[in-house]
Amino acid sequence: MAAGDLIYAFRVMRLPLLDAGGATVGRVQDLVVVPGRPGSAPRVVGFVAESQRRKIFVNANRVAELASNGAQLRSWDVDLHPFKPKPGEVLVGRDLLHRRLGDETVSDVGLRGVDHASGRYWEIAKVRLVKRNLLRRKPSYRLVDADEVPGLFAPASEVAAEAARLRDLHPAEVANIVRALPLARRRQIAAAMDDERLADVLEELSEAEQIHLIGGLDLDRLLDVLDEMEYDDLVDLLGEMPGEQRSRILEAMDADDADVVRRLLSYEAATAGGMMTPELIILGPTATVAEALAQIRDPDWVVSIAAQVFVCQPPFKAPTGRFLGTAHFQRLLRESPSTELRNCVSNDPVVQPDATDRAVAEQLARYDMLAIAVCDATGQLLGAVTVDDVLDRQLGSGWRQRHRNLPATTSSTRRA
Numbered sequence: 001m002a003a004g005d006l007i008y009a010f011r012v013m014r015l016p017l018l019d020a021g022g023a024t025v026g027r028v029q030d031l032v033v034v035p036g037r038p039g040s041a042p043r044v045v046g047f048v049a050e051s052q053r054r055k056i057f058v059n060a061n062r063v064a065e066l067a068s069n070g071a072q073l074r075s076w077d078v079d080l081h082p083f084k085p086k087p088g089e090v091l092v093g094r095d096l097l098h099r100r101l102g103d104e105t106v107s108d109v110g111l112r113g114v115d116h117a118s119g120r121y122w123e124i125a126k127v128r129l130v131k132r133n134l135l136r137r138k139p140s141y142r143l144v145d146a147d148e149v150p151g152l153f154a155p156a157s158e159v160a161a162e163a164a165r166l167r168d169l170h171p172a173e174v175a176n177i178v179r180a181l182p183l184a185r186r187r188q189i190a191a192a193m194d195d196e197r198l199a200d201v202l203e204e205l206s207e208a209e210q211i212h213l214i215g216g217l218d219l220d221r222l223l224d225v226l227d228e229m230e231y232d233d234l235v236d237l238l239g240e241m242p243g244e245q246r247s248r249i250l251e252a253m254d255a256d257d258a259d260v261v262r263r264l265l266s267y268e269a270a271t272a273g274g275m276m277t278p279e280l281i282i283l284g285p286t287a288t289v290a291e292a293l294a295q296i297r298d299p300d301w302v303v304s305i306a307a308q309v310f311v312c313q314p315p316f317k318a319p320t321g322r323f324l325g326t327a328h329f330q331r332l333l334r335e336s337p338s339t340e341l342r343n344c345v346s347n348d349p350v351v352q353p354d355a356t357d358r359a360v361a362e363q364l365a366r367y368d369m370l371a372i373a374v375c376d377a378t379g380q381l382l383g384a385v386t387v388d389d390v391l392d393r394q395l396g397s398g399w400r401q402r403h404r405n406l407p408a409t410t411s412s413t414r415r416a
Contacts, residue, residue, distance in 0.1 A: 006110035006126055007066055009092045016070040017049045017058065017078075025078050026051030028058075028071050031092040031111075033124060034164040035153045041123040041146055042153040044111060045164065047071060048083050048091065057083040060121055066113070077299045087192050088164030090153060101149060104129040107141070127152065159185075163192035171197075175204035178213070187216035195221075199228035207240040223252055232277045232389055235264040272360050273353030275393060276374045276383035278318035281309045285324055285342035289335045296329060304370040304386035311341045312381050323350065323373060323381040350375045353382060357393045360385050 009031055017026035030048040047058045049071075056079060064074045090096065092109055099106045110126035124146045132139040146153070166174045166189070178186050178201060190198055190213050202210045202225070214222055226234055226249070238246050238261065250258045260278060267273025281295045292309045295301075308328045313321030325345030335344055349363055350373040363372055364387050371384045 006112060007122070008128075009109045009111060010097070010107075012047075012066060012071065012111070013093055015066070017047075017051065018070040018072040019076045019078070020064075020073055021076065022070075022072065024070070025073075026056070029055070030094060032057070033090045033092060033153065034088060035090070035161045036123070037165070041112075041125060042090070043165075044122040044124070045089070051078055052080060054080055055083045056080055064120075066111075066122070077297065079299055084194065086160075086164060086194055088160030088162070096152060099152070101129065101152070104131045104142075106130075106152070109146075110143070124153070159188045160192045163189050166193075166197075171200035172204045174201050179205070179209065183212060186213055190214070191216060191221075195224045196228045198225050202237070203229060203233045207237055210237050211240060219248070219252060223249070226253075227257070230277055231260060231264060231279060232275060235261060235274075236269070239265060239269065267353055270357045270393065271353060272351045272355040272357075272372075272374045272385050273382070275357060275360065275385045275389045276353070277305075277386070277389075278383040280305060280318065280381075280384050282312055282316045282318070282320060282381070283309055283341055284314060284316060285311055285340065285345075287311075287341050288337060289332050289339045289341070289344065290337035292327060292332055292341060293337075296332070302386070302388075304388055305384070307370040309341065310373060310381055310384065311345050318381055318383050319376065320381040322379045323375050326373065348373070351385070352376065357390065361390045361394055364390060 013028055013030060015028045016024045017028055019025050026049040028047050028049050031044055032046040032048060033042050034045050036042050044060050046060050047063065049056055049058050058071075058073070058079075062073050062075065063071050065072045085091065096106050096109060106127060107130040108128040109124050110128065111122040112125035113120050113122055126143050127146055127149050128141060128143050129149075130139045130141050166177065169177075174197075178189060181189065190201075193201070202213065205213065214225070217225065226237075229237070238249065241249070250261060253261070264273070264276070264278075269275075281292070281301065283292055283295070295309065296306045298306075306329070308326045309332070310320075311324045311327055313324065315321060324342070326348045327341050327344040328346060331344050331346070348369065349367060351360055351363060353374055353376065355374075360372060363369070364385075369387070371386045373384050374382045376382055
């Protein structure tokens with residue numbers, strides 16, 4: 001590999017972060033690298049950038065190109081969740097540059113772009129070392145292959161390194177990998193994952209597998225992970241736990257969250273109430289199309305929830321005031337930004353919480369909806385059932401294990 005084919009980290013850490021249209025949304029400050037498996041080069045899994053005065057993590061999969069004018073994203077969305085270093089990860093600027101190796105110092109690392117079926121990624125190909133000699137004015141430089149300095153990228157532990165390497169895989173793929181490991185190893189990997197990542201993986205496992213996996217977590221860590229799960233998945237998990245363990249968790253949870261969970265647990269599992277989530281985009285009738293689109297644009301919403309806005313009288317948290325109807329995303333795109341939602345609602349069917357899972361599936365199919373509102377007898381919105389949850393129910397328990405090579409849909413909605 002010729003030196004001219006490399007992109008040097010020191011240069012990347014000065015680049016602006018650009019959205020898909022080329023507008024500057026931040027600036028790259030560091031590169032996040034994980035050690036490669038035996039025989040593989042260390043890989044860049046993401047970038048630390050500053051945007052809106054926050055340090056954020058940008059997954060390498062979201063970067064389409066590294067060029068002289070900037071690091072360009074594949075989309076216009078920027079996830080503003082703060083960056084938190086994780087075990088097993090190495091930050092090039094913080095951990096590598098200026099690090100001494102014998103009588104030499106690391107001055108830079110060279111990245112090589114690799115084209116893959118899923119896109120382009122970057123790996124560490126070269127390390128530039130500098131040696132300063134008191135008898136010479138000019139320091140001497142040499143460029144070595146990354147595998148010539150393996151200690152530079154050595155992980156704190158192999159478990160931490162493996163958890164870091166799994167960071168850029170789809171949660172369904174991670175679930176398949178974790179499922180194949182011995183229980184002790186599974187729990188080690190789970191302990192090394194961050195809370196949100198572990199929650200995503202849990203949502204791709206059956207309830208029985210979830211219970212085995214979280215068995216190694218202490219209560220405080222378990223509460224942090226459960227707080228990242230969607231309510232419907234959380235309720236399914238708690239419903240499978242022994243009563244004493246479930247009570248202990250509910251007593252330790254935030255009081256408002258615990259009230260919501262207890263209410264959801266009161267419904268039969270195979271009903272609309274047992275499948276619904278109360279986490280929805282809910283706005284009032286005088287809210288504008290612009291406000292609705294701003295909510296939909298939030299990347300944390302799963303697709304089936306972000307496909308519509310539920311319009312209600314206050315309060316705007318389930319159980320809401322009287323449900324007025326649904327404003328669908330496509331309709332919102334055709335309206336003026338200043339139009340009030342009262343003029344955009346569709347009179348879609350609703351179901352009551354005791355409706356069977358079969359009845360919910362038939363309504364979703366009949367009206368080609370991605371989510372259906374669940375209302376009580378007085379017309380208050382209690383939540384919604386999404387098509388992915390209905391599919392989970394209709395496919396029956398164990399379908400994920402039967403189709404391990406097929407990635408499953410994952411949700412990423414999070415409680416505030």
